[in-house]
Amino acid sequence: MDVVVGRVAKAHGxxxxxxxxxxxxSxxxxxxxxxxxxxxLRDGTSRTLTVAAARNHSGRLLVRFEEVLTRDVAETLRGTLLFAGTEDLPPTGxxxxxxxxxxAGLRAELADGTVVGTVQDVVHGPGGELLVLRREGGGEALVPFVRQIVPTVDVTGGRVxxxxxxGLLDAH
Structure with missing residues (x-):
């Protein structure tokens, strides 16, 4: 499985x-x-890029790829999402x-076992994380990912x- 690890903001230099x-x-x-x-890439195509060097600069990471040798090529990558495999991720500890x-993909249910939807994504915002649920009857719901509202996360059991x-799960 691949996960997004970065997004190209712009060419630098x-x-x-x-x-x-x-x-x-990480x-x-x-x-x-x-x-x-x-x-x-934004046009839907994909290609593999190999990291040649990376360094921190003003809150962003400046990355040089072996396959990107000029500013003109770098400009074509603006907005590109960068993916990496999950198989080599260290345990969170x-x-x-x-x-x-x-x-993503876990069944969302209430304490009594009533299924309310499926976790589609996690949104990281300034106020904290939100689980994006696809509702059983259609539509989406945003659920604050805090222990008071999501007391159990059972990854091996496939559920939260x-x-x-x-009112949190009421249709709008």
């Missing part, structure tokens, strides 16, 4: 370096020299911490248990 918005907790692993990433890809406050 004249040698093909790219400013990347990081979307991983950029030192994902953007290590020699790492192969799958780049999905915290039983209450999960990778987004572990949550919700204890939503009144």
């Amino acid at each position: 004249i040698t093909g370096e790219l400013a990347v918005d990081v979307r991983t907790d 950029p030192e692993l994902r953007f290590a020299r020699g790492s192969a990433l799958v780049a999905k 915290d039983p209450d911490e999960f990778y987004d890809h572990q949550l 248990v919700l204890d939503p406050p009144e």
Whole structure:
């Protein structure tokens, strides 16, 4: 399975370096020299890029890929999503911490076993994380990913248990 680890924001400089918005907790692993990433371009095409170098700069990661040698080529990659495989991710080391890809696809149910939907995604916002649920009857619901509302995450059992406050799951 592949997960998004970054998005190309823009070209940087004249040698093909790219400013990347990081979307991983382990950029030192994902953007290590020699790492192969799958780049999905805005036009829908994909290609493999190999990290030649990476460094931090003004809140972004500046990455040079072996296949991108000029600013002109770098400009064509603006908006590209960068993917990496999940098989080499280290364990989180915290039983209450999960990778987004572990949550996607889990069945969302209430404490009594009533299925309310499926976790589609995790949105990371300034106020915290939200689970995006595809509702059983159609539509979506956003659920704050906090222990009070999501007391149980059972990855091996394929489910999250919700204890939503009144009205949270009501259709809008």
